[in-house]
Amino acid sequence: MENINQYKNVWVYAEQRQEVITPVVFELLGEGKKIAKETGSELCAFLIGNNVASLANELIAYGAEKVYLAESPLLENYTTDGYAKVLSDAINEYKPEIVLYGATHIGRDLAPRIAARVNTGLTADCTKLEVDPEDKKLKQTRPAFGGNLMATIVCPNHRPQMSTVRTGVMEKSIRNEENNGTVINVNLKLVKEDIRTIVIEIVKHKKDMVSLTDAEVIVSGGKGLGCAEGFKMLKELADTLGGTVGASRAAVDAGWIENANQVGQTGTTVKPKIYFACGISGAIQHLAGMSDADFIIAINKNAMAPIFNVADYGIVGDVNEVVPMLIEAFTQYNNEKELA
Amino acid sequence: MNILVCAKQVPNTNEVKIDPVKGTLIREGVESILNPDDANALEEALKIKDKYEDVKITVLSMGPPQADDMLRECLAMGADEAILVSDRAFGGSDTWATSNTISAAIKNAGKFDIIFAGRQAIDGDTAQVGPQIAEKLGLPQVTYVQNFEINGDEVTVQRQLENGYEVIKVKTPVLLTTVKELNKPRYMNVKGIYDACEKEIQVWGVNDIPVDKETIGLKASPTKVFRSFTPAPKGKGVMLEGSLKEKVNALMSGLKQKHII
Numbered sequence: 296m297e298n299i300n301q302y303k304n305v306w307v308y309a310e311q312r313q314e315v316i317t318p319v320v321f322e323l324l325g326e327g328k329k330i331a332k333e334t335g336s337e338l339c340a341f342l343i344g345n346n347v348a349s350l351a352n353e354l355i356a357y358g359a360e361k362v363y364l365a366e367s368p369l370l371e372n373y374t375t376d377g378y379a380k381v382l383s384d385a386i387n388e389y390k391p392e393i394v395l396y397g398a399t400h401i402g403r404d405l406a407p408r409i410a411a412r413v414n415t416g417l418t419a420d421c422t423k424l425e426v427d428p429e430d431k432k433l434k435q436t437r438p439a440f441g442g443n444l445m446a447t448i449v450c451p452n453h454r455p456q457m458s459t460v461r462t463g464v465m466e467k468s469i470r471n472e473e474n475n476g477t478v479i480n481v482n483l484k485l486v487k488e489d490i491r492t493i494v495i496e497i498v499k500h501k502k503d504m505v506s507l508t509d510a511e512v513i514v515s516g517g518k519g520l521g522c523a524e525g526f527k528m529l530k531e532l533a534d535t536l537g538g539t540v541g542a543s544r545a546a547v548d549a550g551w552i553e554n555a556n557q558v559g560q561t562g563t564t565v566k567p568k569i570y571f572a573c574g575i576s577g578a579i580q581h582l583a584g585m586s587d588a589d590f591i592i593a594i595n596k597n598a599m600a601p602i603f604n605v606a607d608y609g610i611v612g613d614v615n616e617v618v619p620m621l622i623e624a625f626t627q628y629n630n631e632k633e634l635a
Numbered sequence: 636m637n638i639l640v641c642a643k644q645v646p647n648t649n650e651v652k653i654d655p656v657k658g659t660l661i662r663e664g665v666e667s668i669l670n671p672d673d674a675n676a677l678e679e680a681l682k683i684k685d686k687y688e689d690v691k692i693t694v695l696s697m698g699p700p701q702a703d704d705m706l707r708e709c710l711a712m713g714a715d716e717a718i719l720v721s722d723r724a725f726g727g728s729d730t731w732a733t734s735n736t737i738s739a740a741i742k743n744a745g746k747f748d749i750i751f752a753g754r755q756a757i758d759g760d761t762a763q764v765g766p767q768i769a770e771k772l773g774l775p776q777v778t779y780v781q782n783f784e785i786n787g788d789e790v791t792v793q794r795q796l797e798n799g800y801e802v803i804k805v806k807t808p809v810l811l812t813t814v815k816e817l818n819k820p821r822y823m824n825v826k827g828i829y830d831a832c833e834k835e836i837q838v839w840g841v842n843d844i845p846v847d848k849e850t851i852g853l854k855a856s857p858t859k860v861f862r863s864f865t866p867a868p869k870g871k872g873v874m875l876e877g878s879l880k881e882k883v884n885a886l887m888s889g890l891k892q893k894h895i896i
Contacts, residue, residue: 372801375766375775375776375777375778376775379770399797400778400779400794400795400796400797401796403762403778404766404776404778404779406763407730407761407762407763407764407765407766407767407770408766408767408769408770408776410730410731410763410767411731411734411766411767411770411771412770414731414857415731415857416729416731416856416857416858417730417731417763417858418858419759419760419761419762419763420760420761434861438760438866439758439759439760439863440646440648440758441648441757441758441760442866443648443652443865444863444864444865444866445863445864445865445866446860446862446863447860447861447862447863447864448858448859448860448861449858449859449861450857450858450859451859452857453857491775491805491806492775492777492803492804492805493803493804493805494801494802494803495791495801495802495803495804496801496802497796497799497800497801497802498799498800498801498802499798499799500798500799506797506798554814554815554816555797555798560760561757561760568895569895569896580648582866583866589895590890590893590895591872592886598874603871603872603874604871605872606871606872607872607873608872608873608875608886608889609872609873609874609875610874610875610879610882610883610886611874612879612882616879617879617882617883620879620880620883621883621886624883624884624886624887628887628896
């Protein structure tokens with residue numbers, strides 16, 4: 296490896312889809328700002344797409360001091376080949392010290408491809424980033440073995456240091472219209488033949504799904520529900536609270552609910568104000584994804600279920616009896632509040 | 636058509652427990668399994684073999700000698716050949732070093748039209764090795780494949796997104812990583828189990844594959860584990876008492892009192 300001291304600045308990959316910045320980018324800018332401050336460097340965003348220049352101001356308002364802008368009709372939709380080439384070429388040219396990506400389905404496709412091309416390390420699904428006060432190197436913490444173990448990873452002799460970061464874990468940066476920043480147009484060496492996949496169409500789920508990451512209230516169900524029907528009841532409870540429905544891996548594996556609703560190690564990490572765990576025993580993988588909720592209410596038949604170890608309130612009982620009572624209680628509470 | 640499936644033997648992480656005193660993983664008594672996403676990768680290859688003639692499936696794994704069991708399971712499900720890449724020199728590899736080893740082994744194994752790999756393994760959950768192998772072999776990749784169709788040398792897949800999917804077309808050779816929505820892996824059959832016992836699994840060490848020794852194993856890995864620890868448990872809360880009705884009432888008043896609602 297060439298002299299690693301040549302590598303400077305913190306880069307955030309500013310993922311956008313159909314000209315909308317993916318929410319995790321604002322979290323990365325929040326975290327990136329802290330890291331840039333501690334390493335005495337600049338926070339930069341790297342934006343790739345077609346006709347996305349208007350998003351650069353948004354990135355500056357959220358704290359980016361520089362925005363590298365790579366625009367081309369060839370970059371209209373995300374493709375591994377196109378985006379990996381543009382970003383790898385830029386890393387080789389500008390030599391950032393740190394590059395952060397959201398651990399989204401795009402970030403987790405792009406980042407490893409780049410790490411292999413520029414020959415550096417990549418730490419997946421980080422939940423914590425710290426700068427070592429002594430040597431200023433990035434300490435990247437992530438869950439391993441299904442959340443049974445946390446590992447702090449370093450990349451001592453290769454640059455850039457790269458991480459994908461879980462969504463919903465880092466604090467979002469605060470928007471400020473007054474922020475100043477510069478936009479740098481990146482020279483592209485991309486040709487049509489570089490891109491070997493063709494995106495035929497992008498299909499969005501029709502139903503209006505409240506994202507688990509942004510939900511203030513989540514009502515999650517597990518194996519204890521007994522059947523897929525149980526989720527209708529949870530949906531009703533969630534609706535009384537303006538919340539959304541989540542699930543444990545066991546419920547998803549049983550085919551009772553979609554993969555997109557899964558909370559936990561292999562699902563989504565959530566941080567709602569209130570989390571209801573209904574018939575969820577509390578496998579460590581699930582706890583890894585929800586134990587940062589402000590307030591946890593657990594309902595389970597088994598008084599020894601590990602979920603009670605993280606719950607603020609525990610109710611031992613059959614979810615199929617308790618949840619209807621909760622729906623009634625919250626409906627009444629809502630009615631009273633309306634009258635008051 | 637030649638298909639290669641990348642497979643990994645993993646501990647069943649649902650069963651992994653932590654030693655409460657030492658704070659370390661207890662691995663004894665934890666069963667080893669074929670990584671779940673890799674079972675979907677193999678199943679998709681087998682579905683192609685069911686449909687077309689002259690399809691040969693090779694399963695390749697990097698791991699300790701015990702991974703032989705997992706590879707026999709793959710053979711019993713219907714794979715034709717299995718290769719185990721195993722050497723102490725590969726120990727402690729991160730994803731970068733692992734993909735150097737596996738891509739070299741694939742080059743040694745021959746030419747493949749499709750390489751299937753599971754999206755990620757449940758012990759590390761990184762989802763990095765698939766794309767890194769594709770990069771090192773110079774192949775296009777599609778990750779998170781939840782639907783697959785093949786027509787001659789053209790593959791059309793659905794790539795899963797958080798809120799939907801993309802439809803992607805690509806020509807072979809290609810590397811695809813699979814998610815569990817893609818299919819339901821079959822069971823081993825009796826004849827398959829019988830045949831699997833008879834078959835020879837090739838074992839390749841560091842000297843059997845065209846790999847630069849400076850790019851493998853713990854020493855060459857760019858990432859290092861600085862420390863590992865068990866996550867701190869959150870303090871226990873209140874177990875509500877009484878009848879179910881009383882518990883629900885106590886919950887409601889508690890939430891109001893603490894201004895949660």
